[in-house]
Amino acid sequence: MIRALTAFRSWFLVLLLAGCGAAPASAVPPARAPAQDDAPGDPPEAATERSSELPAAEVVQHLRGNENDLRRCFFENPSLRGAATFTWRLDVNGKVHRVRHEASTWNDPSVERCIAERLREIRFGYLERPARARWTFVFRLVDRAPERNARRSAQRKKPHAAPDDQRGVSIDPRSSGELPVDAIDNVVEAGYPLFARCYRDGVSRNNALGGTVRLRFVVGKVGSVSEVSDDGSDLSDRQVVDCIAEGFYALRFPKPEHGSVNVRYRIGFEAG
Secondary structure (H helix, E strand, O other): EEEEEOOOHHHHHHHHHHOOOOOOOOOOOOOOOOOOOOOOOOOOOHHHHEEEEOOOHHHHHHHHOOOHHHHHHOOOOOOOOOEEHHHHHHOOEEEEEEEEHHHHHOHHHHHHHHHHHHHHHHOOOOOOOOOOEEEEEEEEOOOOOOOOHHHHHHOOOOOOOOOOOOOOEOOOOOOEEOOOOOOOHHHHHOOHHHHHHHHHHHHHHHOOOOOOEEEEEEEEOOEEEEEEEEEOOOOOOHHHHHHHHHHOOOOOOOOEEEEOEEEEEEEEEEEO
């Protein structure tokens, strides 16, 4: 059973699962010059400029089943940690064109080429119109799996919640920008299907998996997430933590007032 550490809304994730049957900081820096990832026969740029962005849930749906191939790209560099953002175009047949490596916290061209090649092999199904897609891949957000803490979490009936933060979400008062906590909570809750998928995959590897994912993230001036870092997660499957961090990168928040906002968020998972 999965339970968010939001005091009055834990039932939401229970219903959700029932229906569904790096450097420590993983910040994506400003975009640099894209890699030469264009393939022959790419559609004209003018034909795709009017395309809409594919929702994150649909991107995930088509990345499913390809996770192992994509993660093998990271294994080419055992010391690799961090995050990388890619964008690509889709024609009406769901074929991938114009893969761009926009930014990353590492500088390994071989890994970037490998991910671009794997993306071009994926078929996204027939679309009504051309589309754009974007995804941030995260690898080793947590350096080591905290086995001791994970076992304790799995044995507890309820994940621990600090008495001064029962909701599981807080804003760093030193943030230059302003964004209502309720607005943040609503957007994160809308992303629960992404997080539930990550946890289900982890349970398929360990049916006693339980613990808490604690993350820090930065909501930029336009409402997109520019940085995700670990904040003391004790979930033992670090691939699940990476997956959830990727989901946070896909969230889109209202534009903050006056600047960026630094947020801390906790999501608890119970083995059951």
